[in-house]
Amino acid sequence: MPAPRQGLSELLERNAVRATPRRLEVLEELARERDDVTAQQLWSRLRERDSAAGLATVYRTLALLSEKGVVDVLSHHGGEQCYRLCGDAHHHHLLCERCHRVVEIQECGLDDWVAAAAKQHGFVATDHRVEIVGLCADCR
Amino acid sequence: MPAPRQGLSELLERNAVRATPRRLEVLEELARERDDVTAQQLWSRLRERDSAAGLATVYRTLALLSEKGVVDVLSHHGGEQCYRLCGDAHHHHLLCERCHRVVEIQECGLDDWVAAAAKQHGFVATDHRVEIVGLCADCR
DNA sequence: CGTGCGAATGAGAACCGTTATCGTTCTCGC
DNA sequence: GCGAGAACGATAACGGTTCTCATTCGCACG
Numbered sequence: 001m002p003a004p005r006q007g008l009s010e011l012l013e014r015n016a017v018r019a020t021p022r023r024l025e026v027l028e029e030l031a032r033e034r035d036d037v038t039a040q041q042l043w044s045r046l047r048e049r050d051s052a053a054g055l056a057t058v059y060r061t062l063a064l065l066s067e068k069g070v071v072d073v074l075s076h077h078g079g080e081q082c083y084r085l086c087g088d089a090h091h092h093h094l095l096c097e098r099c100h101r102v103v104e105i106q107e108c109g110l111d112d113w114v115a116a117a118a119k120q121h122g123f124v125a126t127d128h129r130v131e132i133v134g135l136c137a138d139c140r
Numbered sequence: 141m142p143a144p145r146q147g148l149s150e151l152l153e154r155n156a157v158r159a160t161p162r163r164l165e166v167l168e169e170l171a172r173e174r175d176d177v178t179a180q181q182l183w184s185r186l187r188e189r190d191s192a193a194g195l196a197t198v199y200r201t202l203a204l205l206s207e208k209g210v211v212d213v214l215s216h217h218g219g220e221q222c223y224r225l226c227g228d229a230h231h232h233h234l235l236c237e238r239c240h241r242v243v244e245i246q247e248c249g250l251d252d253w254v255a256a257a258a259k260q261h262g263f264v265a266t267d268h269r270v271e272i273v274g275l276c277a278d279c280r
Numbered sequence: 281c282g283t284g285c286g287a288a289t290g291a292g293a294a295c296c297g298t299t300a301t302c303g304t305t306c307t308c309g310c
Numbered sequence: 311g312c313g314a315g316a317a318c319g320a321t322a323a324c325g326g327t328t329c330t331c332a333t334t335c336g337c338a339c340g
Binding site for chain 1 (some may be wrong): 181213215218219221225232233236237242245247249250253254258260261262264265266267268269270271272273274275276277280
């Protein structure tokens with residue numbers, strides 16, 4: 001359960017995004033998705049639900065939301081971006097290479113390792129991304 | 141120093157790739173680059189060196205080399221792929237957010253952590269990617 | 281309640297990185 | 311040299327994303 005169906009407009013306002021009907025539709029559709037979706041998938045699903053949202057609006061909304069940190073952008077398909085409604089806190093992702101399931105990893109005990117690895121090359125780490133690829137319970 | 145200037149054709153043959161003049165040019169140009177480059181950058185540099193290599197060949201060669209594991213593909217620019225000649229062994233990358241410098245992290249002591257994190261969600265990890273973003277020594 | 285103004289939106293064109301096509305050239309074993 | 315198959319260059323095609331612009335909407339103010 002990625003996010004509660006209720007409170008989506010609060011989620012927007014908390015991030016200084018005006019809660020318009022279209023944006024709520026996009027967000028609601030995102031909240032329905034367990035894994036991740038492309039902008040085009042999201043758009044066609046909205047169409048099926050008789051939303052009048054245009055493709056440009058879907059892209060604009062997703063760009064806005066990712067900028068605000070409300071959605072994560074995964075580019076594991078090279079050339080096509082995938083979006084996912086995620087928690088606010090720092091987290092990583094677990095990807096099933098077979099069914100493309102996406103699961104959040106909440107616990108990241110990697111800060112020390114990251115800082116040390118960075119320091120070793122004269123860097124100061126400001127952020128890090130980890131993706132674990134594997135097989136989920138259903139696909140094993 | 142990512143790779144020795146010599147031995148590029150051996151590098152190709154070791155990976156079952158026929159060492160043609162074009163491919164060597166592409167590889168040589170990749171070896172000159174400390175960080176990472178896009179296909180288009182690489183192509184225009186080759187042009188400047190009076191190489192007759194076409195853009196399609198550059199893309200074909202990069203696709204082939206990445207398939208063979210000779211080059212790494214980084215998609216941290218969303219929409220545009222960056223290529224880098226990297227070592228064979230499992231490694232990660234350190235990125236400078238200011239000058240876009242890329243450094244390989246050879247030591248990855250993360251296998252246990254990865255396996256544990258995967259297991260906790262019912263996954264079996266087969267691979268993982270880590271990118272550390274920060275500031276390099278020069279940019280601090 | 282109107283009114284006005286700036287933000288948001290939809291349709292479609294434009295953009296741009298990448299890939300496919302196709303005719304030509306090159307490579308290499310014979 | 312010769313022939314078959316791989317590689318190549320030019321360019322068209324493709325597909326995801328962004329831009330443009332005219333229209334509509336949301337909301338504060340009168």
